[in-house]
Amino acid sequence: MPSAQHTTTINRPPEVVFAYVLDGEKCPEWRTHVMDIKRISGDGGVGSVYAQGVRGPMGRRIAADYEVTVCEPNRLLEFQTIAGPARPHGRFEIGPEAEGSRLTLSLDSQMKGLAGLFMGGMVQKTMDSEVRNIERIKQILEAGSPSQASAPQSTAD
DSSP, X not given: OOEEEEEEEESSOHHHHHHHXXXXXXXXXXXXXXXXXXXXXXXXXXXXXXXXXXXXXXXXXXXXXXXXEEEETTTEEEEXXXXXXXXXXXXXXXXXXXXXXXXXXXXXXXXXXHHHXXXXXXXXXXXXXXXXXXXXXXXXXXXXXXXXXXXXXXXXX
């Protein structure tokens, strides 16, 4: 079963980090292989569905839609991919850390049969890269990017 995890510390409060990762439409800012994304149902919380296209082999668009399955404000966000050849489960964990937040992204994928045999290595490589992309969230939020201006601000900023 392919799985990957990465943790980073961000010099912003948990509510700012959570607001940023909760807004799935910000994914193209930090996930390099996202071609397009749009929330098609829900308010961003549990049950919300995002239609997403990711760059596949030879630049081809692959559907990778997902649904938010757990949403505990400022602490935990989980999602399940519901379209595409690989359907990983993802988990963002956010916690206070010194003057900011600790953000962990974990991914795992249940791949069975021939798909697991033939695609497992490629899926593992993609997931390893994907979890490391949270370092871009750190860069964006710590730089005070205008795109995160809609996130709640803390008086500690």
